[in-house]
Structures are given as structure tokens and as C-alpha cells.
Amino acid sequence: MTVAALPSRVPVVVVGAGYAGLSAALTLHDAGVPALVLEAADRVGGRILSQPTSSGVVVDHGGQWVGPTQRHLLGWAERFGCATFPTWETGAHLELWHDGALHRYTGDGPDGAPGLAEYAAATARLDELASRVDTGDPGAGPDAAAWDAETVETYLSREVACPDARRRLALAVQGVWAVEPREISLLHLLFYIASAGGFDQLMQTRDAAQDARFVAGAQAPALAAARRLGDAVVLGTPVESVDQDGDRVLVHTARGTVHTGRVVVATPPPATAAIRFRPGLPTARARWVQRSVMGDVAKVHAVYAEPFWRDEGLSGIASLYGEDAVGVVFDNSPPDAGPGVLVGFVYGDRLRAWSTLDGAARRAAVLATLTRLFGPRAGEPVEYVEKIWPEDPWAQGGYAANPTPGAWIAHGSSGWRRPCGRIHWAGTETADRWNGYIDGAISSGVRAAGEILAAERTAAAEVGCLGS
Amino acid sequence: MTVAALPSRVPVVVVGAGYAGLSAALTLHDAGVPALVLEAADRVGGRILSQPTSSGVVVDHGGQWVGPTQRHLLGWAERFGCATFPTWETGAHLELWHDGALHRYTGDGPDGAPGLAEYAAATARLDELASRVDTGDPGAGPDAAAWDAETVETYLSREVACPDARRRLALAVQGVWAVEPREISLLHLLFYIASAGGFDQLMQTRDAAQDARFVAGAQAPALAAARRLGDAVVLGTPVESVDQDGDRVLVHTARGTVHTGRVVVATPPPATAAIRFRPGLPTARARWVQRSVMGDVAKVHAVYAEPFWRDEGLSGIASLYGEDAVGVVFDNSPPDAGPGVLVGFVYGDRLRAWSTLDGAARRAAVLATLTRLFGPRAGEPVEYVEKIWPEDPWAQGGYAANPTPGAWIAHGSSGWRRPCGRIHWAGTETADRWNGYIDGAISSGVRAAGEILAAERTAAAEVGCLGS
Missing domain, CATH: 3.90.660.10 (Polyamine Oxidase; Chain A, domain 2)
Structure with missing residues (x-):
């Protein structure tokens, strides 16, 4: 997994050896297309990191x-x-309420717990709204503009009268998005709920x-995938810049330049923002990356x-x-x-x-x-x-990036994941199913690899036509 | 202004030759401290660019x-x-209303124009709220959390009943912040108003x-400052990484490494995000940069x-x-x-x-x-x-960066402009007066240079005490 020198030419370069990048490379590898994975850190797995402690x-x-x-992560497992x-x-759960009272309970919450019924009603309403989001193009629906214009905090203040239910919802937002309700738009919240298949899927333990x-440890499938890819995964090699010139792409690192035909960028958005692209990325994509801020x-x-x-x-x-x-x-x-x-x-x-x-x-x-x-x-x-x-120097936050209010409707359709010439985009942030999760990372790599395979098939068919 | 090789050692390196960086370097230069300015682009001025057209x-x-x-910009002039x-x-202004009617007027607006009185009342109210913002620490006031939790769009929808007044306010937000009202928080809007000295200062022409x-052209003072700095301004030299190691800082570029004692980073936030800092920036600063998105x-x-x-x-x-x-x-x-x-x-x-x-x-x-x-x-x-x-590859937007909703209260106090070891921060985004304007850029450079001069005086005094 470490090599003395980078190969000078490969058909595809994948930037980032998190689950998304490994998935793109493995999908290409399975299809017989060699891909070189360049990883900045000294390990694979990205935001997934399993380590033995000193006690074993x-x-x-x-x-x-x-x-x-x-199913993508289960497939890898x-x-x-x-x-x-x-x-x-198994056993009784605890709830330390904001007033200092410690409640012990089983089921959904302590008997007669404050705000529990109102919380359930509010999450049912969120599920109802989320069902109207087009997960393939979240910024495009009829309600998207209104939903992307307000923060979740504003929505909850207005729509959920019960302060105790709002407390529960705020903890849910922290727990699922790793932000405060003021930091994300209602549209992003709804998209994410839809992408997971409902609010309970995000929140519950069993069957969710x-x-x-x-x-x-959850890094094990990533380590296994990297072993399968062998020398095609190179660690400790941050990509500094990517130059597109016609049908050629140059990927520059401190350890040398790799000539390639296609690139999959599978890094968290802040790491993507640190790569220089020449020519510059299309504005919508650049804006989207800039406005994808980590939890x-x-x-x-x-x-x-x-x-x-x-x-x-x-x-x-x-x-x-x-x-x-x-x-x-x-x-x-x-x-x-x-x-x-x-x-x-x-x-x-x-x-x-x-x-x-x-x-x-x-x-x-x-x-x-x-x-x-x-x-x-x-x-x-x-x-x-x-x-x-x-x-973390490469993730710069977690679990995932959340687009800023207004970003979905302004830049989502063009900027979210549309390829830019010969540059394709992976990463859990580009997933329409289980966005933000390992599963979304893997499916995003499959999608990006599929874009490349389809493009190559088209090119081969055209050559065939021309040759006949 | 172009040199064959970078000097290997200078007391201070300034990153970016926009007004902020030039101001920092000039302030140091005036105090007898040499500073090397490294500019990524092939010109100085940053987001200020005056060019003769082919017609002259x-x-x-x-x-x-x-x-x-x-006064800072006037001072340079x-x-x-x-x-x-x-x-x-001089003359009559035009207003093309949303219904297609073209109105000609003098003064504040067409006679009997829809929403004009309500617009004036709304801006007076904004001025009143803005007067309660501490421009030295906008995230710290008693109302800051509530104001940073909602978008300007939400505020206007709730507080301004008249849709025509809201149309006027939306155009004002576009005009001043180069964003839609949904993209910024009420707190950032109010801070910016306070930083300019009132809503009319932002909006009016004469005396504003x-x-x-x-x-x-507005680039002329920057070009004059660069001439004054002479060979200390080096163009076409993006800074790739900055390493701090005790009281030494290494600034790496493709043209070589400069050893220095202090650095002023005076780039727009997206350009700052593309520089690798080792050790990584303190989290609050890193988060602030990540959440400062350009208009x-x-x-x-x-x-x-x-x-x-x-x-x-x-x-x-x-x-x-x-x-x-x-x-x-x-x-x-x-x-x-x-x-x-x-x-x-x-x-x-x-x-x-x-x-x-x-x-x-x-x-x-x-x-x-x-x-x-x-x-x-x-x-x-x-x-x-x-x-x-x-x-634009270096500015990546304009006029300035606007912190995302929630960013001021979460990261402002520590992340806005507090020095990180021997790295100091300039740029119009760090100004508490005329934030987002050329004037704020210049004052930010004066402040950053002042931090360095004060630190050097302190160090010199300590050496003096030890020596006596």
C-alpha cells in the first residue's frame, strides 16, 4: 500500500481512500479498469477509524x-x-432532563415524559414533508425555495409550540446532523430524512x-477493500492540484504527477476546497463545495x-x-x-x-x-x-457536510454531483440514499465509477462506429 | 515587483496583495519592519481591479x-x-417595478411608490437593532443567539408585512451583500449595518x-502602495502551506520556501482555506474560515x-x-x-x-x-x-464573505480574527468598521501590522529586562 514512486500513467485516479473512494476504485477494479487511489492520510477509511486501545x-x-x-455496506460486510x-x-435507558431530573425508562421515553407526544407529532409531520422531497434533485421541488430559506430553528420555533418537544428535537438534530438547529435549513433536514427513509430510521437503534x-470495527470493510486493491492504494499523498486539458488529466502531488483519463474526487468538501483545479471548477460546483460545511x-x-x-x-x-x-x-x-x-x-x-x-x-x-x-x-x-x-486535518469535521441555507436551491441541481469534464464526484455528501452515512459513501463510489464506465463504453462505441 | 528567487529569510511575510495585505506591509514598512508580500495572482488589488477597455x-x-x-481609504487617496x-x-432615477412599470423619480423614490414608507420604517428598525450589536465581538451580545438563528428572509417575512417593502429590502440585500436574504443571518446583516454606521451609509450615494x-480607478491607491513597496511585492506566487515551529514560520510556495518570524494572511476566506497550515489552525479559526462563504x-x-x-x-x-x-x-x-x-x-x-x-x-x-x-x-x-x-480563481466570489447562519455565535469570538500563534489575520472580512469594503481591508491590515509591532515591542522589552 506504499510505493516508492507513483506510476506516471493510469486510466483513472481516485482521490481519497475513504469508503467512497475505495468503492469507486473497487467498482472499476471489478470491471477490469485499473484505478490508482491517492490518500492524503497515512491510513484508509476517512471518517471511519477503528483502533485498538491499549487495553485491547x-x-x-x-x-x-x-x-x-x-444494503451497500451490508454487501461489503x-x-x-x-x-x-x-x-x-437491552435494559432500561436513561434520560437526564434539562431540569436535572434523571428518568429511567423503557420504550420510547419515560411515562408521561414532557413533550413526548408533541415530539412524535412533530416528527410525523417532518416525515410527511420529507416525503415530498425529490432526493435526486432536492433543490428542485415546488416547496424547496421556502424550505431552504429558513433554518430548522426557525421552523421548530414556529411549528412546534411545546418547548419540551423542541428540546427533544434539538437533541435529535445535534445527534443526527452534528449541528445546532440554527445551522441548517429545513430543506436539508427534510432531504436527509428522505434519504434515510424516514425520521425513525435516523433515530432508532433496532432495525434502523x-x-x-x-x-x-467499522473500518474493517474499508481495510479489506484496500487489501483487495493492493498497491493501487497509495497513502500519505495529498493531491495538490488537478489539471484538465482536453481528454487528459494531470494529477499533481508532492511525490510526482500522474497522467490519467478520468478522476474521481472522493474527499470531504473542505479537503476538496484545498485542491486547485485548472481550469477552475464550474461556478455552481465551486459554490457548492464552498457552501458544504462540516458538522x-x-x-x-x-x-x-x-x-x-x-x-x-x-x-x-x-x-x-x-x-x-x-x-x-x-x-x-x-x-x-x-x-x-x-x-x-x-x-x-x-x-x-x-x-x-x-x-x-x-x-x-x-x-x-x-x-x-x-x-x-x-x-x-x-x-x-x-x-x-x-x-482532523483531512475531514475537518463530522459526521458530514451540511449545505448552508439557500445552497440547495441556488447550486444543488448543477453543483451537487454533476461531473465536471473528466472529474467525477463521490463522497457520502453526493449520495441520494443514506446521505452522510457509510452506506451513502459506498453507493456514491459505485455511481461515480458507473459514470466513468458508461462514458468509456460510449467512447468505445463511437470508435467502433467510426471504424466500421 | 517580480524577482528571480524569493529571499530565504524576512522578518514578516504577508500573504495576499489586496488592499489588506498591502496595508499590513505598508504599515510595517513605515515602522521600519521589512515585509515580503506574496501574491497568487499576476497583479495586486485583489477584489479591486481597474482596467482600461480597448476604447480607452x-x-x-x-x-x-x-x-x-x-478615512483609511481616503487617507491612502x-x-x-x-x-x-x-x-x-444628477438627474432623474429609474425604477423598473416587478410588474413591468417603469417609474421616473427624484428623491428617495417615485411619488406614492408602493412600499416606500414601509421600507423606510423597516430600515429604521434595522438601524435600531444594529445599534445593539457590539462590532468588536458581534456574536457576544444578549440578542446575538436569536439573531444568528434566523435568516434575513425569515425575519423580513415575519416583521415586514408589506410585500412591496419586502421587495425593496430584498434588492437592498442583494445590492449590499451580493446574496439572497435567505443566505445570511439577521445577526450578520445587523453587524454589517453597524460596521458601516447605518443602513443609509450602505445604500445611499451622496455622503455615503x-x-x-x-x-x-479604485485600484490606483493599491498600485501606488505596491510601487512604494517595490521588490517586496512578489506576484504569481501562491502560498501552498505555512508551518509554525516555535518562533519560526516557514512559508512554502512552488518557487521556494521563505523563513520568517510572523505571517499576515490577508486572503479572501476561500483562498485561506486552500492553504495548508501545520499544525492545523485552531478549530474555531478553521471553522470560521470554512463558514465564511463568498457572495x-x-x-x-x-x-x-x-x-x-x-x-x-x-x-x-x-x-x-x-x-x-x-x-x-x-x-x-x-x-x-x-x-x-x-x-x-x-x-x-x-x-x-x-x-x-x-x-x-x-x-x-x-x-x-x-x-x-x-x-x-x-x-x-x-x-x-x-x-x-x-x-475569479482567487477571490471565488464577491464582494465579501458572509458567515453562515450560526457561525458568528459559535465561532466568532475565537475564530474571527484572533492571531493563531505567529499567524495574524487581515482582510476586509476581519474589519469591525466598513466590513466588506476597501476601507475595512485597509484598516484590517493596519490592525494586523499593529499586532506584530506590539508583539515585537514586548519581545524587545523582555530582552531588555533580561539584559539589564
Whole structure:
């Protein structure tokens, strides 16, 4: 996976070895078209990163789950023999309400919990609106202009009278988009809901986006795909510029220039913005990249000798509506539950405040929260690790980029993913199904590779005609 | 201004030779501190570009005006002997209303024009709100969170009942921010109003932001400053990366590496985003840069043998509320009004539609509009030129960057312009007075240079103490 010198000529160059880039390369490889994958970082996987901690348990610092309708990711799991197991969720969940009250519950929420019925009504209404979004061209529908002109915060203030329901919806927005409701437009929210197949698909665990985890970590299928591609994946090689000149494309890196016929750019938008394209990208595409801004998320893991919370009938799942840095907690223990692992998500405003603390203070804040939820044993983990995605030099945020208000209707149709000459676009942000998820990344690579294969077939057919 | 090789060591490197970078370098130069200015393009001036057309008249493709409270720009005009003259505005203005009616008027608007009184009331209210913004830290005030959570479109829909007043306000937002009201938050709008000293300062011609023009074009003071700096300004040299290592900074370009002690980055945010910083920028700054997205504007100039519209008592100033590409027109004739020049501004949604046309169709659309306003002679200019700023490889838009909704309150205090180690930030986007204007660019350079001079004085004083 590392080579002394780059090849000077390849049919296709793929920029980025996250799931999207690997998927594009693998699809081309399967079709007999060699593709060279250039990855800036010293690893594959992009926003998916599974690492063993010093105590031996593998933690997923990035994307980690797979759901039953995510057929592209499930396909890779099957192809590469990557076993999954159901997300731990047996037992009672906890809800730390904004007033400091700690509720224990099973089902959808504590009995008589404030705002729960209104929350359900509001999400049903969002599903209804989302069903009217054309996921193939979200900026084009009859309601798109109005929906893209207001923030989700404005929509919720106006349409959801119950403040407790709004609190629940705000936590849902943080949890799913890793932003505050003020940062995204209603249209993007609705598109994303539609792309996942409904609000519950985004939010629920069993039979939804959080259904299962990978035994060896969610990076395992990416590592397997990279192994399959072998020397065609080159690490530590950021692409600096891409020149298109007729039917030739030059891809420049500090390690040399590669001549190619087609390029798939499969990087997160901020990394795309750091590549110089000559000639410049069409304005709509350039604007779209500029207006695709990453969410803000960190994941924190606390590892314990055992999942002690289960002794008290707790699932390890908790939602926090107060001032804690952590917004939700899951039981991220491995399948044998030898060690017990709790994962916390820190996002939006929570992340902004918490990430300015030093390491010891960040850890103390998280452990204080876990102690409040699960008792004093939670305060003494064997190990504590964290990953703050906005500080990642290549992703520059997470989970995904969210177009700014107005961007879908102004630039979406032309700028979202339309090829620019011989440059094709992949990345989960270009997916119309499970946008923002691993599954969307994989399908985007399949689509981009398909564009190239179709173009090559057309070119070959034309040569055939000319030759006959 | 071009050198064979870059110097290997200089006390300060300034990135970008727009007004902000030139101002930083000139301030340092005046204080006896040599600074090397590295400019990516083959000219200085950034978003200010004055070019003679083939018929000899100089047109300003970018920023062009100076107002009486813009003391930094006026100071440069005086220092470098760049003469100004009053913007042409004598005569009757035109208003092409959305229903197709063409009104001729003097004063603030046509007699009994729809929505005019309500527009005035709405702008007075905006001024009142703007007076509560702390321009030194816009995200920090008590109302900032609410104001940054909604788009201007939402605010106007809720607070301005009269649809005709909303039409006027939408054109004002296009004209001043080069965006649609849905694209910016109320807080950014209010900050910008406060930074200019009131809504009328932004909108009016005489005694306001559009008061006067430069005889030799608005780029003239920048060219004079660059001449003063001489060989210290190096063109055609994009900065690729900046490494900080203790008290040393390495600035890397394709033409070599410069070792320096301090850097001023004075580029538009999209150009800043294309520079790799090692270590990475603090998260708040990185997020701020990512969420500072450029407006969309083009300027079109039509040159005629004479300003024929004056024969009919027309000022050449027009506002267009319909579907035309052009939103406003000014008389941009030179001081002797030998030739007559009309300039049109195309922005926001208007630009998105128009810029997809080919060159001939773009020209035809603009001339059709001018003909409708000024009669058949307007359709036959001696010359027609245009500059579409989103297609500019370095500016990537104009006039300035507008933070996305929520960005001010989340990242403003830390990310707006606070130095990052030995990297200082200039650019009109970092100005608290006349943000987005040439004047703000110059003052931002003075501030950044002042930060460096203060730091050096402190360091020198410490050395002095140690030595005594």
C-alpha cells in the first residue's frame, strides 16, 4: 500500500481512500479498469477509524453502525466477511432532563415524559414533508425555495409550540446532523430524512441506522477493500492540484504527477476546497463545495473491566438535555462484553465549549457526566480515549457536510454531483440514499465509477462506429 | 515587483496583495519592519481591479467607491495623490417595478411608490437593532443567539408585512451583500449595518458608501502602495502551506520556501482555506474560515460615445425589481464624461441564472435591460465588458464573505480574527468598521501590522529586562 514512486500513467485516479473512494476504485477494479487511489492520510477509511486501545478493545472513533436498509455496506460486510452484531440496547435507558431530573425508562421515553407526544407529532409531520422531497434533485421541488430559506430553528420555533418537544428535537438534530438547529435549513433536514427513509430510521437503534456494529470495527470493510486493491492504494499523498486539458488529466502531488483519463474526487468538501483545479471548477460546483460545511462532533470512549451498568438493568443508552458536554451515550462494548465500553457523543455548541478545555478537564467533564448517569464506577474507567473530528486535518469535521441555507436551491441541481469534464464526484455528501452515512459513501463510489464506465463504453462505441 | 528567487529569510511575510495585505506591509514598512508580500495572482488589488477597455476608458471591475467616513481609504487617496470625483447622480432615477412599470423619480423614490414608507420604517428598525450589536465581538451580545438563528428572509417575512417593502429590502440585500436574504443571518446583516454606521451609509450615494469614485480607478491607491513597496511585492506566487515551529514560520510556495518570524494572511476566506497550515489552525479559526462563504456578484459595463441618457434628464441610476439579470445600474462615466459608461450589478439568484448563458446571450440580456431603461441607443454600446467574480480563481466570489447562519455565535469570538500563534489575520472580512469594503481591508491590515509591532515591542522589552 506504499510505493516508492507513483506510476506516471493510469486510466483513472481516485482521490481519497475513504469508503467512497475505495468503492469507486473497487467498482472499476471489478470491471477490469485499473484505478490508482491517492490518500492524503497515512491510513484508509476517512471518517471511519477503528483502533485498538491499549487495553485491547477496538473502539470506533468515527462512523460505527450499520442498519438493515444499508444494503451497500451490508454487501461489503458480506463480501469481505466482516461480522456484525446487534447494538447493545437491552435494559432500561436513561434520560437526564434539562431540569436535572434523571428518568429511567423503557420504550420510547419515560411515562408521561414532557413533550413526548408533541415530539412524535412533530416528527410525523417532518416525515410527511420529507416525503415530498425529490432526493435526486432536492433543490428542485415546488416547496424547496421556502424550505431552504429558513433554518430548522426557525421552523421548530414556529411549528412546534411545546418547548419540551423542541428540546427533544434539538437533541435529535445535534445527534443526527452534528449541528445546532440554527445551522441548517429545513430543506436539508427534510432531504436527509428522505434519504434515510424516514425520521425513525435516523433515530432508532433496532432495525434502523444504529442497528448493528462490526465485530472488528467499522473500518474493517474499508481495510479489506484496500487489501483487495493492493498497491493501487497509495497513502500519505495529498493531491495538490488537478489539471484538465482536453481528454487528459494531470494529477499533481508532492511525490510526482500522474497522467490519467478520468478522476474521481472522493474527499470531504473542505479537503476538496484545498485542491486547485485548472481550469477552475464550474461556478455552481465551486459554490457548492464552498457552501458544504462540516458538522462538529467528537466521540469519547470510556473502557471498564465490565459493563457494570447491566447489573442494574441499564442498557447504557442515555440522552442528556442539560448542559453536559455529552449529548447521548451508548453501550459500545464488544460482542463478548468482556470489557464494558461507553461511548459519548459531543456535538454542536456542546463541542464548542468542551473542546476549548484542556485534556484533563475534558476527561473530567465526561466522567462526571457518566458518573451522574451510572454511578461512581463510571468515574474510574480503565481507559479513556477521544477523537475530536473538527481537529482532523483531512475531514475537518463530522459526521458530514451540511449545505448552508439557500445552497440547495441556488447550486444543488448543477453543483451537487454533476461531473465536471473528466472529474467525477463521490463522497457520502453526493449520495441520494443514506446521505452522510457509510452506506451513502459506498453507493456514491459505485455511481461515480458507473459514470466513468458508461462514458468509456460510449467512447468505445463511437470508435467502433467510426471504424466500421 | 517580480524577482528571480524569493529571499530565504524576512522578518514578516504577508500573504495576499489586496488592499489588506498591502496595508499590513505598508504599515510595517513605515515602522521600519521589512515585509515580503506574496501574491497568487499576476497583479495586486485583489477584489479591486481597474482596467482600461480597448476604447480607452478605465472601468472598475470590482470595488469602486469611496465614502466620506472611509478615512483609511481616503487617507491612502491623499497619501498617494489619487484624485476622486463625485459619483454621477444628477438627474432623474429609474425604477423598473416587478410588474413591468417603469417609474421616473427624484428623491428617495417615485411619488406614492408602493412600499416606500414601509421600507423606510423597516430600515429604521434595522438601524435600531444594529445599534445593539457590539462590532468588536458581534456574536457576544444578549440578542446575538436569536439573531444568528434566523435568516434575513425569515425575519423580513415575519416583521415586514408589506410585500412591496419586502421587495425593496430584498434588492437592498442583494445590492449590499451580493446574496439572497435567505443566505445570511439577521445577526450578520445587523453587524454589517453597524460596521458601516447605518443602513443609509450602505445604500445611499451622496455622503455615503457610493459617494465618490477614483479618477484613475479604485485600484490606483493599491498600485501606488505596491510601487512604494517595490521588490517586496512578489506576484504569481501562491502560498501552498505555512508551518509554525516555535518562533519560526516557514512559508512554502512552488518557487521556494521563505523563513520568517510572523505571517499576515490577508486572503479572501476561500483562498485561506486552500492553504495548508501545520499544525492545523485552531478549530474555531478553521471553522470560521470554512463558514465564511463568498457572495455572488458580477459587474457589467457598457461604454457609449457619450452619456446620452443625460440629454433626457436621467441620472443613469436605476433599480430593477423584475426578472432582469441586472439589479441596479449606475452611471460610471469618467469625470470628463467624454464617453458615457453604464455599470450593471448582477447578483444572487440573478447571477446564478444569467451566468449559465453563453457570452453572447449574457450580453444580449444586459443590453435588452439597458434598452428598456434608456432607449435604443443603450442597445448599441461601443464596448461591453464583464467580470464574474465567482469565476475569479482567487477571490471565488464577491464582494465579501458572509458567515453562515450560526457561525458568528459559535465561532466568532475565537475564530474571527484572533492571531493563531505567529499567524495574524487581515482582510476586509476581519474589519469591525466598513466590513466588506476597501476601507475595512485597509484598516484590517493596519490592525494586523499593529499586532506584530506590539508583539515585537514586548519581545524587545523582555530582552531588555533580561539584559539589564
